[in-house]
Amino acid sequence: AQSVTQPDIHITVSEGASLELRCNYSYGATPYLFWYVQSPGQGLQLLLKYFSGDTLVQGIKGFEAEFKRSQSSFNLRKPSVHWSDAAEYFCASDQGNLIFGKGTKLSVKP
Amino acid sequence: EAGVAQSPRYKIIEKRQSVAFWCNPISGHATLYWYQQILGQGPKLLIQFQNNGVVDDSQLPKDRFSAERLKGVDSTLKIQPAKLEDSAVYLCASSPTLGGSSDEQFFGPGTRLTVL
Numbered sequence: 001a002q003s004v005t006q007p008d009i010h011i012t013v014s015e016g017a018s019l020e021l022r023c024n025y026s027y028g029a030t031p032y033l034f035w036y037v038q039s040p041g042q043g044l045q046l047l048l049k050y051f052s053g054d055t056l057v058q059g060i061k062g063f064e065a066e067f068k069r070s071q072s073s074f075n076l077r078k079p080s081v082h083w084s085d086a087a088e089y090f091c092a093s094d095q096g097n098l099i100f101g102k103g104t105k106l107s108v109k110p
Numbered sequence: 111e112a113g114v115a116q117s118p119r120y121k122i123i124e125k126r127q128s129v130a131f132w133c134n135p136i137s138g139h140a141t142l143y144w145y146q147q148i149l150g151q152g153p154k155l156l157i158q159f160q161n162n163g164v165v166d167d168s169q170l171p172k173d174r175f176s177a178e179r180l181k182g183v184d185s186t187l188k189i190q191p192a193k194l195e196d197s198a199v200y201l202c203a204s205s206p207t208l209g210g211s212s213d214e215q216f217f218g219p220g221t222r223l224t225v226l
Contacts, residue, residue: 004152036217043114043201043217044153090152097166098143098215100152 002027004093006101013081014109021076021104023091032094033074035065038103039087047089050074061085083108112136114218116202122224128190131221135183135204141165142179143215144187145201153201159185189223197225 005024013019025031032051036044048059055067065076074091086108091101115134123129135142141160145153156175158166161182170177174193179185189196199220205213 041219043203043219045217046214049214092152097155097158098153100154102151 002031002093002095002099004091004099004101006089006091006104008104009102010105010107012107012109015083016080019076019078019081019085019106021089021091021106023074023076023101024072025074025091025093026072027093027095029095033065033067034092034094034098035059035063035074035076036090036092036100037061037087038090044090047076081106081108083110114202114204114216116200116218116221118221119219120222120224122226123192124226125194126191128188129192129223130186130188131200131202131223133185133187133202133218135185135202136206136216139204139206139216140182141205141207141213142185143203143205144177144185145203147199147201147220149198156187192223192225194225197223199223 003026007022034049035047037047038044047063048057050057050067057065063078067074088103088105090103092098117132143158144156146156147153156170157177159179162179177187199222201220202218203215205215207213
């Protein structure tokens with residue numbers, strides 16, 4: 001069965017520092033991959049998605065993600081984190097229905 | 111454009127009681143989803159509707175959970191009777207087309223259920 005793994009439960013970074021959130025998927029074929037962000041009391045908002053083509057995907061709010069087939073990874077990056085980026089981030093894979101990872105909570109230090 | 115609306119936002123009940131959640135998707139969206147998000151986990155799909163028909167309810171605990179989408183617009187999710195392990199946030203989402211893998215899903219704010 002397909003699965004999505006986010007190895008880091010909680011990450012703390014300083015404001016202005018770079019960020020990388022890890023995501024690994026397990027599926028034979030190339031999946032559709034997504035990153036969502038969930039702020040407290042809010043629904044999930046789509047940051048970016050990958051279907052095919054260019055393996056570096058640009059999203060909203062300055063986020064990007066890189067698909068690496070050889071590593072079955074789809075890591076999310078941001079070069080400079082803002083305090084408003086503090087939230088929970090979910091990686092998801094769609095092969096018929098959306099399968100989410102357990103999420104990574106991001107805290108931002110001033 | 112108005113987003114996905116859900117009510118109530120919070121609900122506290124005792125075990126064995128019944129509860130119902132309501133979702134109003136984005137206008138014109140054909141596909142509607144209900145997810146269960148237990149604390150510390152990602153959302154898990156419970157049921158997917160296309161218009162007013164069920165596409166996937168394989169993970170819906172049908173002995174206690176039911177859902178309907180009358181007229182292909184609003185939807186309700188019911189739990190009867192509730193158990194302690196049903197404590198979770200229930201998220202509703204909608205997508206504009208017929209639920210293909212590439213579709214973006216738009217999520218509501220969720221209903222936080224606490225079962226005591």
